[in-house]
Amino acid sequence: MSALPGSPEAAATTGLDDSQVLPAPIDLPPLTEQARIEARQIIARYPVARSALLPMLHLVQSYQGYVSPEGVALCAEELGLTKAEVGAVATFYTMYKRRPTGRHLVSVCTNTLCAVLGGQRIMDALSADLGVHHDETAADGSITLEHAECLAACDYAPVVTVDYEFYDQQDVESARALVAALRQGEKPHPTRGAPLTDFRGVSRQLAGFSQHADEAAAATAVDAPGDYEPTLRGLRLAAERGESAPPMRGPEAEPADAGEPRETVRPAGSTGETPGQEAADARVAAADTPAEKAGAAGAHPDAPEPAGRRLPDGREGTDTPAGREPGTGGQGPDGPSRTIEGRGPSRRR
Numbered sequence: 208m209s210a211l212p213g214s215p216e217a218a219a220t221t222g223l224d225d226s227q228v229l230p231a232p233i234d235l236p237p238l239t240e241q242a243r244i245e246a247r248q249i250i251a252r253y254p255v256a257r258s259a260l261l262p263m264l265h266l267v268q269s270y271q272g273y274v275s276p277e278g279v280a281l282c283a284e285e286l287g288l289t290k291a292e293v294g295a296v297a298t299f300y301t302m303y304k305r306r307p308t309g310r311h312l313v314s315v316c317t318n319t320l321c322a323v324l325g326g327q328r329i330m331d332a333l334s335a336d337l338g339v340h341h342d343e344t345a346a347d348g349s350i351t352l353e354h355a356e357c358l359a360a361c362d363y364a365p366v367v368t369v370d371y372e373f374y375d376q377q378d379v380e381s382a383r384a385l386v387a388a389l390r391q392g393e394k395p396h397p398t399r400g401a402p403l404t405d406f407r408g409v410s411r412q413l414a415g416f417s418q419h420a421d422e423a424a425a426a427t428a429v430d431a432p433g434d435y436e437p438t439l440r441g442l443r444l445a446a447e448r449g450e451s452a453p454p455m456r457g458p459e460a461e462p463a464d465a466g467e468p469r470e471t472v473r474p475a476g477s478t479g480e481t482p483g484q485e486a487a488d489a490r491v492a493a494a495d496t497p498a499e500k501a502g503a504a505g506a507h508p509d510a511p512e513p514a515g516r517r518l519p520d521g522r523e524g525t526d527t528p529a530g531r532e533p534g535t536g537g538q539g540p541d542g543p544s545r546t547i548e549g550r551g552p553s554r555r556r
């Protein structure tokens with residue numbers, strides 16, 4: 208059996224049994240022009256180009272099974288970001304894989320409720336069967352195993368997901384049987400939700416492209432039957448007792464002074480510019496393409512605050528106290544600063 212190219216598991220002693228498994232998905236195709244076209248389609252969905260980065264990273268994974276250096280470069284080029292900026296995002300979220308992923312990603316919840324009901328025992332058993340530990344891929348390329356924090360399905364604990372589809376109320380034997388079936392190329396139906404595809408397929412869906420052949424197939428997947436009994440039990444009890452949640456409050460009125468922003472205090476002896484602003488100005492000026500320019504402008508410190516962020520007192524902006532933002536050394540609450548009133552207490556120019 209071949210391990211995925213580039214995977215450190217390729218040389219690992221795995222302890223896998225000798226049961227038949229399907230060939231590993233060893234092809235890691237280069238990103239094609241089609242991938243670039245689809246990346247631009249994702250960018251077009253957003254008013255600010257860099258907002259497209261997260262689904263673009265899923266798109267890269269749908270082609271190559273992980274966020275490859277080639278994928279990082281493509282995202283950086285299309286968004287007008289540096290590769291370091293893309294890498295900083297890709298390495299922050301656990302859904303973005305830094306090494307080639309197996310055909311399926313098996314996630315075992317080992318958080319509190321699942322753990323006390325056997326989640327850790329499941330993880331240990333699968334780890335022994337596959338000869339891998341957390342975030343490693345079996346030598347046959349079939350499975351990447353990971354432990355996961357709470358998968359938001361505690362009422363079905365212990366929970367295992369495969370490519371983010373749920374297999375509820377597992378135990379050691381049922382989880383071992385599930386993984387054995389996956390290694391044989393079978394796709395056991397999740398206990399609820401859409402039918403199982405594979406890691407690349409679900410990555411394509413997370414990028415915002417259908418992984419189904421047509422709309423009918425997509426509708427069938429969305430409406431797939433499942434056992435929702437535990438999750439709905441509280442709702443049914445409330446209905447029986449005539450209990451309901453209090454009504455939602457409507458949007459609050461705009462504050463009376465939320466008009467044109469106005470400057471207040473200018474730092475003594477300062478031009479009002481910072482090295483960060485000057486660098487951001489330079490990035491905007493140097494952008495070659497509209498996409499790059501939009502990305503650089505969106506990342507500029509003076510870019511408008513995204514809509515929809517409202518503070519408890521009704522104003523928009525961040526609730527970080529003025530002078531406490533990271534990277535504003537020397538301009539703390541005791542030093543002069545320039546803010547924009549009516550747009551939030553910490554907006555600094």
Ligand code: FES
Nearest residue numbers: 316321358360361
């Ligand atoms: S603790 Fe496992 S799903 Fe919440």
